[in-house]
Amino acid sequence: MAVDIKICGLTSAAALDAALEAGADLVGLVFYPPSPRHVSLDTARELAARAKGRARIVALTVDADDATLREIVEAIRPDFIQAHGHESPERVREIAERFATPVIKAVKVRDAGDVRGAEAYGDAAALILYDAKAPENLAEALPGGNGITFDWHLMEADGAPRAGFMLSGGLTAENVARAIAVTGAPIVDVSSGVESAPGVKDARLIRKFIEAARAAR
Numbered sequence: 707m708a709v710d711i712k713i714c715g716l717t718s719a720a721a722l723d724a725a726l727e728a729g730a731d732l733v734g735l736v737f738y739p740p741s742p743r744h745v746s747l748d749t750a751r752e753l754a755a756r757a758k759g760r761a762r763i764v765a766l767t768v769d770a771d772d773a774t775l776r777e778i779v780e781a782i783r784p785d786f787i788q789a790h791g792h793e794s795p796e797r798v799r800e801i802a803e804r805f806a807t808p809v810i811k812a813v814k815v816r817d818a819g820d821v822r823g824a825e826a827y828g829d830a831a832a833l834i835l836y837d838a839k840a841p842e843n844l845a846e847a848l849p850g851g852n853g854i855t856f857d858w859h860l861m862e863a864d865g866a867p868r869a870g871f872m873l874s875g876g877l878t879a880e881n882v883a884r885a886i887a888v889t890g891a892p893i894v895d896v897s898s899g900v901e902s903a904p905g906v907k908d909a910r911l912i913r914k915f916i917e918a919a920r921a922a923r
């Protein structure tokens with residue numbers, strides 16, 4: 707079965723074009739001001755118009771309030787809202803209903819209990835995105851996009867979903883085939899692993915990642 711690929715944290719037309727030309731299925735725009743990948747609404751509008759009809763557009767937010775979500779949804783009409791903060795199952799359901807947009811809920815993983823924690827999102831989330839939980843001593847850690855992997859074998863634990871999930875956290879062209887083989891992920895998501903510096907996407911790394919993920923299984 708083919709694996710879908712999301713390239714997250716695109717901030718420029720050149721990087722977006724590189725992802726689209728390499729065949730990305732989903733593209734992510736980060737709306738989180740402390741991130742080096744944050745985009746303004748104006749930039750997001752331009753990038754979304756460029757991506758429309760070529761890849762599904764994901765608006766990544768962190769504990770965003772309704773006013774912020776409304777501005778984002780009105781600006782870019784995303785195919786998905788990615789909730790990458792501490793959003794509860796109730797909040798995820800509320801976002802999906804209020805903004806008529808399916809939600810990808812990020813669940814941050816360090817141990818098997820974290821994997822089981824995804825169960826609480828039941829049918830509130832359209833997709834669960836398993837991402838690495840940053841170590842507590844990582845002072846500069848963002849809520850995601852830290853380029854850190856977690857133990858993929860934890861996904862074999864009871865409670866891990868059989869379908870409808872995405873895998874992220876420190877994926878690269880070098881490790882993505884192994885990650886897919888271990889977890890059976892139908893969708894993989896990358897940001898840091900296709901960058902030359904935080905927030906700076908590299909077209910060659912994007913192509914290498916997509917080729918490696920397509921060749922997996």
Ligand SMILES: O=C(O)c1ccccc1NCC(=O)[C@H](O)[C@H](O)COP(=O)(O)O
Binds near residue numbers: 742743837849
């Ligand atoms: O990328 C960010 O800067 C970011 C900021 C706040 C919350 C989430 C963020 N990124 C999440 C992602 O880009 C991906 O969904 C995923 O975590 C992959 O990240 P990486 O480990 O860098 O490949």
